[in-house]
Amino acid sequence: MVVKVERLDEVAVVTIDNPPVNSLNRAVRKRLWEIVGECDGDPAVRAVVLVGAGKLFVGGADITEFDRPVEPPLLPDLIARIETAAKPWIAAVRGAALGGGLEVALGCRFRVATAGARFALPEVNLGIIPGSGGTQRLPRLVGVATAVAVAAENASLDIVKATENGLVDRLVEEPLIDAAVAFAREALTRPLPEPVSARPIAAVDPAVLEEASTRIARTARMGQAPARVLEAIRYGIDEGFEAGMALERATFLELRASTEAAALRYLFFAERAALKPADLRGVEPLSLSRTGVVGGGTMGVGIAAALRNAGIAVRLVERDEPSLQRGMSALSAIFESAQRRGRLSAEEREARMAGVTGHVGYEALADCDLVIEAVFEDLDVKRAVFAELGSVCRPDAVLATNTSYIDPRQIAEGLPQPERFIGLHFFSPAQVMKLLEIVPTPETRQNVLATAVDLARRLSKMPVRSGICDGFIGNRIMRRYRADAEAMLREGVPLRDIDAAMRGFGYGMGPFEVQDLAGLDISFLHREAARARGEMIPDTPGDLLVRAGRKGQKTGGGWYDYETGDRTPKDSAEAARVIAPMVGPQRTMSSEAIVDRLLAAMAAEGQAILEEDIAASAADIDLVEVHGYGFPPRRGGPMFHAARQTK
């Protein structure tokens, strides 16, 4: 039974027990529908307490039902039935009331909750809007400004805020059911408040809505859902509850059927699967409390910051004192900037740094559970590091490399216990970027793999497993993307048009703008090294720019020119002159054609990656692009996009 009813004298206690998150699937809705009738018809019942079994109230709708037509009883109808029931319903919330769960609670006459409770309407993350009164009842209960923050901008309300603004009538203690029943008995001695839908909306300063509208317009990456939430809230204010409900429902159904929502749902399931890989079920990760990072450059410092943000102790090893000092200052600067931006308190910043020690020499790593190497991208340098780690570290310590391109099998050659070795490919800046490519060698043990996935989870990162190839999944697709962008440029398509087309598709920056930001020299040096090994790699326009000293923003210009302190790209006559020998006569190409070509290139490379078993699934490739390379989530990813195009 997904819903149970118990009687405690005149109070019926209704428990939703639908693991794992008590989602409101059809069976739950149907049973609740019947229970409303049963309680109304039973003269011995005077009030109903609604509670979720386990750790949370209700996690939301059942997303797996979203790809099918809606089946009655519909949630808005069920909530209306609860709201107009002859006996008052009291939502008793422990843990979270999310999405449809919060909407059900809003349909109850009262809400009580325990200390850890949290309330949110995360629908916009899935490209939809609340579809069961969230946009209409919430503003009536907590005011328009808070409702906009919660429903359109993904804010969640903790118990303190929820009690202050009237969402929660009483903060209660465990045992929750006893407390809720006591509350119900007390409530029965007084006249009942009006149902939420019948309450007026407190007057709102139009500026509040205008400001929200401006903020929302800037977050185009979330797709159209946030703006549509705002529209539904506004409509309810102007036209009343019933009209607001009708618009909300129509919008919900429209968005639910959109490609954008399908893409976000797809990513939701892909993320869940990546965080709990099926083949590692039952494999215990090793416990990690002391970690080491070797190399305190761009990546080492970012990785150390990510570890500290997760509360993990770090020992940072550099090759000499000046490099160590540079690394420690860079680390400190990351936390200082977080404090300036209000993300950390002074105490938190101090605690972050207190958990890191800096060292020259490897002895400090002797008792580490995990060591991540992030030294120069050079096989000999890396091998020398692992020779040291092999002799100093515990034999069961996990040893990882952050290499971008070098074959991890070569790095691990000669390492004692190679089964504890793994590639952990972080992305820059490592304390920010969500993606973590996990690159096992054929020898890597399952529990080391499970440890890597567990680490990603602790660092709030998205783990994606990659096989071994040049550039792994992400950089390999990136190279193809850039190569095709450069090919178009050489065919005479203006680079500004290419960048603008990709921004129009939803990227924050176009391919040439990104290169200017990251620096053109990295991939240039990679190509030069291959040329030095005798590989025949023809010059690219980017190579011409680097040779002319144009490495990107850091040198004042690359593909574009930049004024000091300003990241706005300006057309560059100088760059045009440098690359002219490789560029054909100017021609125009529509944005659509540019986008199609570059996405097709990415999908083709992705297909090759799948066929070579470098990625386990198309969804993994899409996760890499979305979490590591700025692919707009509402488009799902290059593989999702390509599959939709051919449908």
Ligand code: NAD
């Ligand atoms: P970096 O040049 O900024 O830093 C390397 C650091 O390693 C330097 O501070 C250097 O002093 C130190 N070092 C060199 N030899 C050492 C040794 N024997 N012992 C201790 N420290 C030593 O380089 P980076 O950009 O941080 O890259 C580091 C690694 O991460 C490379 O393998 C690179 O391919 C990879 N990576 C880089 C990026 C990126 O965007 N920069 C992204 C992912 C992975």
